[in-house]
Amino acid sequence: MMRLYIGEVKKSIGRTFRDVEEENFSPLRWRGEKLPFAQSVRLDALLTNCGGEILVKGVVDTALVMPCSRCLEPTLQKIEAVFYLEYRNLSRIHRLSDIEAEAGEADEVGYFWEEDNYIEVTQEIEELILINLPMKPLCSPYCRGLCPICGVNRNKESCSCEEEIDPRLAVLRNWKKENL
Ligand SMILES: [Zn+2]
Numbered sequence: 001m002m003r004l005y006i007g008e009v010k011k012s013i014g015r016t017f018r019d020v021e022e023e024n025f026s027p028l029r030w031r032g033e034k035l036p037f038a039q040s041v042r043l044d045a046l047l048t049n050c051g052g053e054i055l056v057k058g059v060v061d062t063a064l065v066m067p068c069s070r071c072l073e074p075t076l077q078k079i080e081a082v083f084y085l086e087y088r089n090l091s092r093i094h095r096l097s098d099i100e101a102e103a104g105e106a107d108e109v110g111y112f113w114e115e116d117n118y119i120e121v122t123q124e125i126e127e128l129i130l131i132n133l134p135m136k137p138l139c140s141p142y143c144r145g146l147c148p149i150c151g152v153n154r155n156k157e158s159c160s161c162e163e164e165i166d167p168r169l170a171v172l173r174n175w176k177k178e179n180l
């Protein structure tokens with residue numbers, strides 16, 4: 001569970017507080033798979049008291065293990081993302097419309113009660129990591145992928161399927177069969 005300390009920043013308007021946190025996260029659900037983290041999630045955040053809300057700007061960095069989109073081998077993917085969260089003081093909200101007010105520039109809006117000393121950010125950080133995952137992770141930009149015919153990993157093994165695909169070779173082979 002990742003949380004940020006607001007006990008200091010909430011004391012007065014304009015106050016700022018830097019909070020650096022590091023936490024181990026459980027695997028992330030992604031396209032029906034579970035992606036394990038290769039290292040802890042590190043958060044470097046600057047909290048600012050803006051009156052009715054606390055703004056949290058920072059950087060999250062970590063690394064996950066994802067299957068290469070070409071050869072399916074597990075690959076390490078570094079994630080570094082800037083985030084901007086807004087936490088509104090529920091004790092100061094009097095109308096429902098204040099809760100439904102738009103997030104503005106913030107990636108996410110959360111809430112806290114006057115007496116809270118911490119805000120929970122685990123879910124927000126997980127969502128941030130998810131939207132920053134590469135669409136097509138690669139083990140290397142030169143990955144040759146799997147053979148579409150026999151399925152071998154072409155980075156590790158070679159197969160003879162490829163020449164079958166080449167229509168010029170197929171014509172030549174047929175010609176040989178007919179003429180030899
Ligand atoms: Zn690959």
Ligand SMILES: [Zn+2]
Pocket residue numbers: 147148149150151152159160161162
């Ligand atoms: Zn093959």
